[in-house]
Amino acid sequence: MASPDLPIWVWNLIIAIQRHEELHGRTDTCLGGVLFAVPDEIRSQAEAIGTYIQKAHGNELADKAAKTWDDLMAAFFPKPADESGEAAD
Template identity: 60%
Template sequence: MASPVPDLPLWAWNLIIAVQGHEEQHGSTDRCLNAVLAAVPTDVQNQAAAINAYVRQAEGNELADKTAKNWDDMISRFGGIFGDQPTQKETP
C-alpha cells in the first residue's frame, strides 16, 4: 500500500521539485545537492517526482491543445492557398 501524501506546504513541494530538477539538469557527475535530497525521505522524493511529472504532462497537453487550435485557425485563414476555398457570402 502506498504511503499517504505528507501534508507539506506548497513551498516545500516546490523546493523539493526544484532541487530534483536541478540535479536532473546537471547530470550524475555534478550532484552538488545530493546531501540536501538525502535529508528528504525517499517516499516524499518519489511523490514530488510524480507531482512534477503530472504537472509537466498537463502543461504539455495544454500546449498541444493550443498548438492544434492555432494550426486550425491558420489553416482556416489561408484555406484558399491550401486548396480549400473559403465560402463567400452572396450579395442580394
C-alpha cells in the same frame, strides 16, 4: 501511503532540486546532501507530481499549438458554405 500535508513551496522546492539533478546529472553533488535529507517516499511523490505537471504543461502547449494551426488553416482555406453549415460571404 497518503501524501503528507506539506506546503506547496516545499513540494516545489523538492521538485526543483530533483529537476536540477536530472539536468546536471548525479555527478553534480552541490544539492545532493539537501535531496538526501528528504525522505524517500516524499522524493518519489514529488517526482510523480513533477512528472504530472510537466505532462499537463506539455498537453496545454500541444492544445494551444493545434488550435493555432486550425485557426491558420481556417483563415487561409475557409470551408465552402455547404461543408461548414454557414453561408459564404
